[in-house]
Amino acid sequence: MSSAVQAPGTRPSRGPITDLLTGGGRSRRLLWLLLGGLVIFSAVRVISGEEALTSSSTMSAALLLAVPIGLAALGGLFSERAGVVNIGLDGMMILGTWGAGFAGYQWGWGAAIIGGVLFGALGGLLHALATVTFGVDHVVSGVAINILAMGAARFLSELFYTDNEAGGGVTQSPPVSSDPPSFSLPVLSSGPDLLGDLERQGWFLISDLAGILRGLTSGVAVVTIVAVLLIPASYLLLWRTAFGLRLRSCGENPAAADSLGVPVLRMKYIAVIISGALSGLGGVFLVFIAGIYRENQTNGRGFIGLAALIFGNWRPGGLAAGAGLFGFADALQLRSRTAVVALLLLVAVLLAAVAFWQGLRRKALQAVLAAAVAGAALVGFLTIDELPPGIVSFTPHLTTLLVLSLASQRLRMPKADGLVYRRGEH
Amino acid sequence: VNLLRRLGPALLPPVLAVVVALVISSAVMAALGVNPFDVFAVMLDFGDTPAQQTTAMVVIVNRAIPLFLAGLAVAVAFRMGLFNIGVEGQYRLATIVAAGVGAAVALPGPLHILLIVIVAVVVAALWAGIVAVLKVTRGVSEVISSIMLNFIALGIASFLLTGPLRGSPEGASIISTREIPESGQMPGINALFDVLGLANPPRQLYGFLVVAIVVGIAIAVLLNRTRFGFDLKASGMSPSAASASGVNARAMVIKTMLLSGAVAGLIGLPDLLGNTHSYTTDFTAGLGFLGIAVALLGRNRPLGIAFAALLFGFLDRSLVPLQIQDYPSSVVTIVQGTIVLAVVVANEIARRVARRSAERGTAAPVGGIVPGDGGTGVGQSVDPEEPNPPAGTGVGVSRTAGAGQTDTDGRGGRA
Numbered sequence: 116m117s118s119a120v121q122a123p124g125t126r127p128s129r130g131p132i133t134d135l136l137t138g139g140g141r142s143r144r145l146l147w148l149l150l151g152g153l154v155i156f157s158a159v160r161v162i163s164g165e166e167a168l169t170s171s172s173t174m175s176a177a178l179l180l181a182v183p184i185g186l187a188a189l190g191g192l193f194s195e196r197a198g199v200v201n202i203g204l205d206g207m208m209i210l211g212t213w214g215a216g217f218a219g220y221q222w223g224w225g226a227a228i229i230g231g232v233l234f235g236a237l238g239g240l241l242h243a244l245a246t247v248t249f250g251v252d253h254v255v256s257g258v259a260i261n262i263l264a265m266g267a268a269r270f271l272s273e274l275f276y277t278d279n280e281a282g283g284g285v286t287q288s289p290p291v292s293s294d295p296p297s298f299s300l301p302v303l304s305s306g307p308d309l310l311g312d313l314e315r316q317g318w319f320l321i322s323d324l325a326g327i328l329r330g331l332t333s334g335v336a337v338v339t340i341v342a343v344l345l346i347p348a349s350y351l352l353l354w355r356t357a358f359g360l361r362l363r364s365c366g367e368n369p370a371a372a373d374s375l376g377v378p379v380l381r382m383k384y385i386a387v388i389i390s391g392a393l394s395g396l397g398g399v400f401l402v403f404i405a406g407i408y409r410e411n412q413t414n415g416r417g418f419i420g421l422a423a424l425i426f427g428n429w430r431p432g433g434l435a436a437g438a439g440l441f442g443f444a445d446a447l448q449l450r451s452r453t454a455v456v457a458l459l460l461l462v463a464v465l466l467a468a469v470a471f472w473q474g475l476r477r478k479a480l481q482a483v484l485a486a487a488v489a490g491a492a493l494v495g496f497l498t499i500d501e502l503p504p505g506i507v508s509f510t511p512h513l514t515t516l517l518v519l520s521l522a523s524q525r526l527r528m529p530k531a532d533g534l535v536y537r538r539g540e541h
Numbered sequence: 542v543n544l545l546r547r548l549g550p551a552l553l554p555p556v557l558a559v560v561v562a563l564v565i566s567s568a569v570m571a572a573l574g575v576n577p578f579d580v581f582a583v584m585l586d587f588g589d590t591p592a593q594q595t596t597a598m599v600v601i602v603n604r605a606i607p608l609f610l611a612g613l614a615v616a617v618a619f620r621m622g623l624f625n626i627g628v629e630g631q632y633r634l635a636t637i638v639a640a641g642v643g644a645a646v647a648l649p650g651p652l653h654i655l656l657i658v659i660v661a662v663v664v665a666a667l668w669a670g671i672v673a674v675l676k677v678t679r680g681v682s683e684v685i686s687s688i689m690l691n692f693i694a695l696g697i698a699s700f701l702l703t704g705p706l707r708g709s710p711e712g713a714s715i716i717s718t719r720e721i722p723e724s725g726q727m728p729g730i731n732a733l734f735d736v737l738g739l740a741n742p743p744r745q746l747y748g749f750l751v752v753a754i755v756v757g758i759a760i761a762v763l764l765n766r767t768r769f770g771f772d773l774k775a776s777g778m779s780p781s782a783a784s785a786s787g788v789n790a791r792a793m794v795i796k797t798m799l800l801s802g803a804v805a806g807l808i809g810l811p812d813l814l815g816n817t818h819s820y821t822t823d824f825t826a827g828l829g830f831l832g833i834a835v836a837l838l839g840r841n842r843p844l845g846i847a848f849a850a851l852l853f854g855f856l857d858r859s860l861v862p863l864q865i866q867d868y869p870s871s872v873v874t875i876v877q878g879t880i881v882l883a884v885v886v887a888n889e890i891a892r893r894v895a896r897r898s899a900e901r902g903t904a905a906p907v908g909g910i911v912p913g914d915g916g917t918g919v920g921q922s923v924d925p926e927e928p929n930p931p932a933g934t935g936v937g938v939s940r941t942a943g944a945g946q947t948d949t950d951g952r953g954g955r956a
Contacts, residue, residue, distance in 0.1 A: 250893070251885045254624055255837060255885050258881075259878060259881040259882045261830075262833075262834060274575075504699075504703075505700025505703060508692075508699070516686060519679075520679045
């Protein structure tokens with residue numbers, strides 16, 4: 116694969132896309148890929164005339180939507196690095212949204228965060244109890260938690276919100292009583308708003324870059340920045356401290372860790388509870404976006420977070436990239452249905468590159484398949500003006516599926532992930 | 542007594558789990574200021590007149606039929622260690638396409654119904670097939686892909702409903718497909734009540750009950766009496782042992798998912814053919830997820846799933862009476878959720894107890910094992926003719942060798 120990346124002058128996306136997806140690439144290769152991606156995006160934007168593709172409003176929406184997914188994925192990272200598969204992320208996220216709504220309408224946004232984290236952690240504790248103490252299959256327990264969380268949230272809403280003078284009802288809470296503070300980067304994104312000026316010019320590449328930067332720096336909530344910082348913080352915690360090494364050793368070889376004196380079961384408990392807390396925090400951000408708790412607010416984002424985790428090869432940087440991608444797809448379908456059609460052109464370009472690459476590797480079947488799909492996507496782009504809402508609604512999920520099916524062969528999960536560990540049985 | 546001793550271990554964990562779940566959910570209700578006994582009283586109150594009581598029974602059975610099929614669909618995949626979480630999307634997509642096709646054609650009675658059934662089965666099987674193909678060719682976890690396909694299926698279904706297959710006029714509050722003509726509707730089988738000498742309720746018992754029973758028996762035979770079923774279970778218990786004995790693992794994944802999907806295609810049909818005759822925006826949802834719970838509770842055996850489905854049907858029936866009496870109806874979901882968690886924990890405990898007593902070499906009946914059941918299975922062959930599904934993970938494979946995901950008791954035959 117290194118042969119395909121050597122010349123930096125060639126269009127980088129032609130190199131192994133899987134490298135980016137597995138997160139194992141060096142920083143320079145990553146930079147090239149980012150740049151290549153930007154060039155393709157700008158080109159698609161100019162060709163299709165869909166300003167929404169790289170506009171600052173789409174980007175800030177993408178950031179907002181990526182944060183909950185990223186937090187869920189981060190939760191999954193802790194749990195799975197400690198060897199506990201966590202399908203229950205979505206359930207814990209649901210608990211987090213409810214907790215945030217309940218605390219938020221009474222005591223404001225600070226309490227909402229605490230409430231959501233606590234409720235999520237409670238879900239994590241339940242998962243830990245089932246999988247670590249009772250040795251229940253991890254997927255089974257996770258599925259049960261998802262079902263249970265839905266019921267619990269409904270039940271609690273019926274109990275607390277139906278006759279509440281503050282508002283709310285069976286499916287939603289009263290509105291959160293205060294919004295978290297937000298700020299914009301001075302000069303660049305507010306006041307003179309230099310980036311905004313650049314963005315409005317519509318220049319190839321430069322305006323796109325300005326739009327992306329402006330979207331990420333204007334009107335950003337402080338808590339969002341904290342949430343984004345949690346990703347490097349998790350990296351430092353898991354890969355640069357003794358605690359992290361111990362935690363990861365439980366996911367790779369618990370018996371060996373045990374023999375070295377690592378309290379495996381306790382580590383797993385801690386990891387799964389952190390996992391629940393982080394997914395709960397993801398739920399809190401969903402509540403912040405809407406300003407209210409609503410039933411079914413997660414809309415499967417916990418699962419998308421799980422997919423982002425797998426997509427990111429169980430590493431913080433990778434999962435952040437995955438969350439960004441899914442957040443973007445989500446933002447795009449919410450912002451503009453016509454812009455989703457422009458994505459088809461993007462898919463066509465990318466798949467054409469895949470087809471070319473597979474052709475070079477003399478894998479005729481894959482090449483033909485990719486080329487055929489690329490052609491279909493191109494035809495779709497040229498003939499479809501606007502997709503119906505039903506179809507557009509699953510853009511992020513389809514993106515997830517496509518990316519996973521293009522990427523998932525080079526992934527390596529923690530070695531003992533999903534195994535039930537009990538002392539003395541190995 | 543012998544029968545009791547054999548069945549006891551299999552029955553004990555689920556029964557215990559239900560009891561524990563009831564206690565836990567009562568505690569939750571009591572903690573939140575709802576009297577659990579009043580709630581249970583409402584659940585058990587079937588009405589006063591014989592007709593009311595049989596109506597309640599019909600409601601329960603009508604609800605249990607799709608639940609049973611959903612549980613069966615999940616269990617088929619479960620048996621081989623595959624989590625088909627995509628049942629939800631499979632049956633919703635299958636039902637709307639079948640409803641559309643059924644409304645578009647006119648055929649003589651039985652043929653019309655047959656066509657609808659076949660369309661539903663094929664659509665759901667193909668949809669499940671995508672999961673299998675992605676798994677064997679691209680290594681995508683079936684859990685993730687089937688969840689994503691759920692969203693995609695629901696999106697496509699809503700597109701079909703509001704677009705090409707729309708049959709209701711613009712502005713109607715409930716959007717629906719066009720109604721399936723008389724020849725494609727399945728009559729109820731209320732004659733059964735006259736035969737049994739019970740009061741004939743006003744509500745129709747779904748004729749699809751017969752189909753569900755036939756499918757249940759067919760699946761039971763397929764799993765327990767055929768080479769395919771044996772390969773399937775062997776692959777679930779120990780993929781390495783199965784492939785060593787010549788089972789093509791990839792082909793098994795595809796076949797199993799197709800079968801699971803085919804059964805999933807039937808889930809929406811009892812309601813479609815027997816009651817609504819069209820797919821609407823408020824068509825029964827969530828059966829796929831409940832199916833997972835039902836399969837776990839029924840321990841992946843058709844008979845167990847039937848009982849689990851009846852239990853869930855019973856719980857679901859009380860939704861409306863609870864609402865009428867102003868109780869939070871979501872207690873039903875709570876009870877169901879705790880039952881599932883309790884049952885998986887109970888299974889695990891029973892399995893561990895069984896293993897321990899097997900290690901001690903005393904096949905204590907309390908331990909929840911069949912005599913001769915070696916938990917650690919030294920060279921114990923897996924015998925498809927054995928009425929109790931084979932225990933042990935095959936030939937001297939240790940408990941954890943099956944890479945965890947193959948290690949639930951949820952699907953296995955132990956304990």
